[in-house]
Amino acid sequence: MKDDKSPVWVIADQESCNLLPVTPQLVGKSRKLADDLGTTVEVVLLGDGVDTQPSNLFASGAERVFLGNDPALAEYHPDVYTDVIVGLAEKHKPQIILMGSTSMGRELAPLVAARLSTGLTAHCIDLNINADRVLEQIIPAYGGEITIVCPERRPQMATVAQGVFPLPALDEGCRGEVVSIDGPFVHTGRVEILEVVIEAPEGIPLDTATCVLAAGAGAGDLEGWKLIVELSKALSAGLGCTRPAVDEGWAELETMIGQSGKMVSPETYLGIGLSGEQQHMVGIAGAKTMIAVNNDKKSPVFSQVDYGVVDDCRDFVPVLLEKIRQYREKQVSC
Amino acid sequence: MLKIVVCVKAVPDPKAAGNIKIDPQTKTLLRGNVPMVLNPLDKNALEAALQIKTGMEVHITVLSMGPPEAASIVKECLALGADRGILLSDRGFGGADAFATAYTLAMGVQKNGDADVVFCGMASSDGATEWVGPEMATMLDMPVVTMVREIIPHADEAWEVKSALENGYRRMRVRLPAVFTVTRDLNSPRTLSFSGIIKARKKTITEWGLDDLGVSAERVGLKGSPTIVTEMRTVENTRKVEFIEGTREEKAEQLVQKLVEVGVL
Ligand SMILES: Cc1cc2nc3c(=O)[nH]c(=O)nc-3n(C[C@H](O)[C@H](O)[C@H](O)COP(=O)(O)OP(=O)(O)OC[C@H]3O[C@@H](n4cnc5c(N)ncnc54)[C@H](O)[C@@H]3O)c2cc1C
Ligand SMILES: Nc1ncnc2c1ncn2[C@@H]1O[C@H](COP(=O)(O)O)[C@@H](O)[C@H]1O
Numbered sequence A: 001m002k003d004d005k006s007p008v009w010v011i012a013d014q015e016s017c018n019l020l021p022v023t024p025q026l027v028g029k030s031r032k033l034a035d036d037l038g039t040t041v042e043v044v045l046l047g048d049g050v051d052t053q054p055s056n057l058f059a060s061g062a063e064r065v066f067l068g069n070d071p072a073l074a075e076y077h078p079d080v081y082t083d084v085i086v087g088l089a090e091k092h093k094p095q096i097i098l099m100g101s102t103s104m105g106r107e108l109a110p111l112v113a114a115r116l117s118t119g120l121t122a123h124c125i126d127l128n129i130n131a132d133r134v135l136e137q138i139i140p141a142y143g144g145e146i147t148i149v150c151p152e153r154r155p156q157m158a159t160v161a162q163g164v165f166p167l168p169a170l171d172e173g174c175r176g177e178v179v180s181i182d183g184p185f186v187h188t189g190r191v192e193i194l195e196v197v198i199e200a201p202e203g204i205p206l207d208t209a210t211c212v213l214a215a216g217a218g219a220g221d222l223e224g225w226k227l228i229v230e231l232s233k234a235l236s237a238g239l240g241c242t243r244p245a246v247d248e249g250w251a252e253l254e255t256m257i258g259q260s261g262k263m264v265s266p267e268t269y270l271g272i273g274l275s276g277e278q279q280h281m282v283g284i285a286g287a288k289t290m291i292a293v294n295n296d297k298k299s300p301v302f303s304q305v306d307y308g309v310v311d312d313c314r315d316f317v318p319v320l321l322e323k324i325r326q327y328r329e330k331q332v333s334c
Numbered sequence B: 001m002l003k004i005v006v007c008v009k010a011v012p013d014p015k016a017a018g019n020i021k022i023d024p025q026t027k028t029l030l031r032g033n034v035p036m037v038l039n040p041l042d043k044n045a046l047e048a049a050l051q052i053k054t055g056m057e058v059h060i061t062v063l064s065m066g067p068p069e070a071a072s073i074v075k076e077c078l079a080l081g082a083d084r085g086i087l088l089s090d091r092g093f094g095g096a097d098a099f100a101t102a103y104t105l106a107m108g109v110q111k112n113g114d115a116d117v118v119f120c121g122m123a124s125s126d127g128a129t130e131w132v133g134p135e136m137a138t139m140l141d142m143p144v145v146t147m148v149r150e151i152i153p154h155a156d157e158a159w160e161v162k163s164a165l166e167n168g169y170r171r172m173r174v175r176l177p178a179v180f181t182v183t184r185d186l187n188s189p190r191t192l193s194f195s196g197i198i199k200a201r202k203k204t205i206t207e208w209g210l211d212d213l214g215v216s217a218e219r220v221g222l223k224g225s226p227t228i229v230t231e232m233r234t235v236e237n238t239r240k241v242e243f244i245e246g247t248r249e250e251k252a253e254q255l256v257q258k259l260v261e262v263g264v265l
Helices: A022-037 A054-060 A078-092 A103-115 A222-234 A243-247 A300-304 A313-333 B040-053 B068-080 B098-112 B132-139 B194-202 B248-261
Strands: A008-011 A041-047 A064-069 A096-100 A120-124 A126-129 A135-141 A144-149 A156-160 A177-180 A191-198 A211-215 A238-241 A268-272 A289-294 A307-310 B002-007 B010-012 B036-038 B058-065 B084-088 B117-121 B144-152 B158-165 B168-175 B178-182 B205-208 B228-234
Touching: A008 A022, A008 A103, A022 A041, A022 A054, A022 A096, A022 A126, A022 A156, A041 A054, A041 A078, A054 A064, A078 A103, A096 A103, A103 A120, A103 A156, A103 B098, A103 B132, A103 B144, A120 A135, A120 B098, A135 A156, A191 B158, A211 A222, A222 A238, A222 A313, A238 A243, A289 A300, A289 A313, A289 B248, A307 B248, A313 B248, B002 B040, B002 B098, B002 B132, B010 B068, B036 B040, B036 B068, B040 B058, B040 B068, B040 B117, B040 B144, B040 B178, B058 B068, B058 B098, B068 B084, B068 B194, B068 B205, B084 B098, B098 B132, B117 B132, B132 B144, B132 B178, B144 B168, B168 B178
Parallel strands: A008 A041, A008 A096, A041 A064, A064 A177, A096 A156, A120 A156, A211 A238, A211 A268, A268 A289, A289 A307, B002 B058, B002 B117, B058 B084, B084 B205, B117 B178, B144 B178
Antiparallel strands: A126 A135, A135 A144, A144 B228, A191 B168, B010 B036, B144 B158, B158 B168
16 A cells, blocks of 8 residues: 555536536645655546536646546436446546535545445545555544544545635646546436426625625524624625524525535635634635624634624624614715 | 334534533543534434324334433434334444444344335534435445435335535435435424323333344444544634724724725725
8 A cells, every 4th residue: 555556536526517616626636645645636527518628627637537428427316426436446446536525525425435335534624645645634623623544445535625725726738638438327217316406596605705794603593693694785795604503594504604514715704603613614714804793702713813892793783783884874975 | 104214313412512622732532511412403304204104104213323321312202203213332333433333324224124214314413424324325225315305205115305406406206215314404393292202201212232233343333434533633723813892882883994994894
């Protein structure tokens, strides 16, 4: 295992034939891992009408693309995709397989890992090769970070959320080898996809918002949450949340920020009624200004922000809304 | 009769889980006396089974792997309406990662006898890998649909389900037997009733250990886990907070001022 030169793999994720950003991000990171291991980066790309995409993958740092371009692969299908990837992995024996923590990756990664009888680490926030040439998989936990390894079994598998790693600088001159995967791609029919419906998200998208307002358990109840929604509108901020807000049914899972949710990189972050748990805070990358409102002066969130307001958000937010309204009026009148 | 197994996990109460910390000196876990509760999404999984039971003949088994204390959450599920409760408990099961957990649960499902449907939560609040359902499905050679937010059960053994995507949903038809992992959008879990608690008193919990499952000790617990934790660290904070002080009005005014300075307003 010490001189293992088998490749690092990325399973590409695409929507409407375009690569999701997480794919080049993972290819860029894999480039670094592969350089440390002295090996190659290879991508498995499945879809229909995706045959122009390999050049983007080469430009991101991949050397080889296994391309399955076939109507039967147009949509992610659990059984078909698992069979194709497991078949390829058994033949080519990659030492690492990375996937995005996307709706596909979250289902496909465990299906592939279980079939290959190997370990899989969820929602990593960093990846490194250690002195034993083993992949160190870092996740936030218990207010700190833990390192997980899969010392013996191969491949070593991990998922990573979009936005954890930066997009690599593209080198358009890079070329690589395309290996086409041949069908037929059949499935047993135990699962049939009848339709895939894309729904337009409400409000300001979190990924691109310059100001993100996130709130958590401290909102108290649905009434308290409505105040938060109102504040997000007053600030034209993207509205995110912590896990308890999802569990309580105030907010949608898609708006959860953090390790197992969305990664955001706003200029300003305003966190209200949340405790600053690592699993949430890792989701905010490189914000210039961070502000927290919490009724407990000792809350750990205050050690992670630039400005703090100690107050009950249910009393404070209405006053803040009023002050914002007054400020806006003054702007208009002068 | 449709046989449903619901996998339920005892987790540290999410409302107090923040008290579990890494000791900066010893780099070990300080458990902080957090009580164990039923994993929130597993309530939705059980509710899904209970709702199906109102429309057809169903037998519901709840299955949990955990320490002996986890019996309390199995009992809770019995009080909520499950017919049978099984706790997989053995020193040898300890330290399991998602893979070893999925394997142990799969063996439990098998020993319990042919299941038509297995429900899991989409994620546990403490592990939160989301892997256990799909990995168990693979080991049972069943199809899986994750993140289920709507179920239309059909008597003809092919169910229609909607499963959430980050920006929409998939509608699919799934032939039973199958595994489903559920989101909280699927239903609103019922709460404990007094009569349920009384009825559950008469129900017993079946406990199975390593020998009962007849599995090799190498395949479960820490030994059966492909992944291991090698290091725990505390994280240094790089920011220094400046508190905005004053009356509520003054604080709000100053915060507006800050928001103007940074360009939000
Ligand atoms: C593997 C794993 C992955 C996870 N992934 C994520 C993730 O991606 N995203 C995520 O968010 N969480 C995630 N979690 C959960 C995470 O650990 C925390 O439980 C969660 O972030 C805590 O949310 P919170 O701060 O809203 O709630 P709490 O920790 O309960 O904090 C509530 C805060 O609100 C304050 N408060 C209470 N009342 C008021 C009031 N009236 N006014 C003002 N303040 C008030 C309290 O002082 C407290 O500080 C994950 C957990 C695990 C184990
Ligand atoms: N120890 C366990 N016992 C029973 N069910 C479990 C256990 N661990 C995980 N599960 C099930 O798997 C789901 C997902 O858990 P996880 O993969 O840890 O996020 C949970 O909601 C449970 O339904």
